[in-house]
Amino acid sequence: MRRNFLLALVISATLLLPVSAQRLNNADVKSAPVRLTLPVKDGSVRFAVIGDTGSGTEKQRDVGSMMAQYRVAFPFEFVLMMGDNMYGGEAPADFEKKFSEPYKALLDNKVKFYASLGNHDQSLQTNYANFNMNGKEYYRFKKGNVAFYALNSNYMDKKQVEWLESELSKDTSEWKVCFFHHPPYSSAKAHGSDPQLREVVEPIFIKYGVNVVLSGHDHVYERIKPQKGIYYFVSGAGGKLREGDVKDTSPITDKSYDRDLHFMLFEVAGDQMYFQAISRTGETIDSGLITRKGKS
Amino acid sequence: MKQTMFVTVVVCALFATTSTVAQDKSALAPPAVISPADKTTIQTFEKQVSAYVDLRNKLRANAPKLSKDSTPEQIHAYRTALEQSIRAARANAKRGDLFRPETADYIRRTLKLEFQGKDRAELRDTIFETETQGVVLRVNYPYAQSAEFSEMPATLLTKLPQLPKEVRYRFVGHNMLLVDRESNVIIDYMPDALP
Secondary structure (H helix, E strand, O other), rough: HHHHHHHHHHHHHHHEEOHHHHEEEEEOOOOOOOOOOOOOOOOOEEEEEEEOOOOOOOOHHHHOOOHHHHHHHOOOOOEEOOOOOOOOOOOOOOHHHHHHOOHHHHOOOOEEEEEEEOOOOOOOHEEEEOOOOOOOEEEEEOOEEEEEOOOOOOOOOOOHHHHHHHHHHOOOEEEEEOOOOOOOOOOOOOOOOHHHHHHHHHHHHHOOOOOHHHHHHHHOOOEEEEEEOEEEEEOOOOOOOOOOOOOOOOEEEEEEEEOEEEEEEEEEEEEEEEEEEOOOOOOEEEEEEEEOOOOO | OOOOOEEEEHHHHHHHHHHHHHHOOOOOOOOOOOOHHHHHHHHHHHHHHHHHHHHHHHHHHHHOOOOEEEOOOHHHHHHHHHHHHHHOOOOOOOOOOOHHHHHHHHHHHHHHOOEEEEHHHHHHHHHOOOOOOOOOOOOOOOEEEEEEEEEEHHHHOOOOOOOOOOOOEEEOEEEEEEOOOOOOOOOOOOOOOOO
16 A cells, blocks of 8 residues: 555656756757656666657657657666668668657667667668667667567578577576567557467467567557466557557457557566556556566 | 556466466477478578578678678668679579579478468468569569568478578568578579469
8 A cells, every 4th residue: 555655656756747858958859748657766677669660750750759858757778679660761861860860869868779670671770880789680688687689570580489499598587578570469450460470489488488578560559468478569650650550349459559659668677567658749648567476 | 647557467487387388389390291302402402592692701701891880871881782792793693593493392382381271361461462562573683672571471481491691581472582681682583482
């Protein structure tokens, strides 16, 4: 009871924080109310999630601005990218228009981006410094008590599956988060669940205690009802939207949003993972808490 | 806006124990029994792919160096140089050099088996819907940069002859392509691959 009260107090204290453009050193960042539901605990792992971003549109830039505004209240250290980082061409000017400009405020503040590849992405994005892929299409990195696995779901060959299994089998991290482009579960009409990918990766996720799986591809937001103990999110509308694409009566949906672009924020503190999904205009679409119990 | 906070519990330890029993099968299906003739076909194909990789890696050494922390300009310069040198070195390459008739036959049979059933029919439709407009199906030409890549089904990739990291299978409509991963040059393709 007391714990819940304290939690409510922390959240209340962080609600409606005014943000000024000057604090971000970016004149393009617009002022808007920030309504944070995350507790911002000392020492927590904080990150953002965006997917299907690389359209280079004004709306993509709006999302980037909103992320920068939220970062003042919630200083996240890095961003996970769910793929389709670049639609169309990949000339130097495209990198500028579809990545560097929309997220300039974040890049200027040394926020690191960790990308995965989508079906629109050329392989050589792995060598782009700002995507931090270290020349690899699939890779692992760790922040605090959380291990992150970026996978290439567009080409899940035997080598990658064996690498994933080998890495997970020796991973003693408390939290294991996998992120990649194609959603194993999705209620969107355009693409929907990817059963072939699921057939290959899900048994590995289960066997080695993966807690959370993040993906994109469908240009919507969806939180899937936990499947076999794993939490799946679809966050594929960071730069492109398929309005009204989520099936109304899907039995696997816990929460969905398909009216505007969005991004997500996550905070991991000990056995707790808080999340918040936020629309392009700053509206909170979804929020919640996942509690981890037991050993990895 | 009313915010709903939900609290859920992940019972990892208990779940891992029970699920390991339930899911104690490898994600990679055991290889099907392959006839000696098919084995020879696969080995020949793998040797040809390997010869291609040797060539392109030699050419790569002459391209501008590409670090893991490259700029878009460096990536562009590297890709362009590699593409041009591969195309020049393989100016006489033609369709069927790597996808020889016996290889194409083996792959078609593998694809036919993989694409059986209702869910696989849906998968085939997904491949056909991939936006590959702009891809010129021509050996030694680059896969159009603006075109989408169709997802290569994970279940299929474990069954096809394994490729080194420099080379990829791709689908464009019914056609299966062999593509250089970095330069996107089409190394070879076979028509009517998908049933």
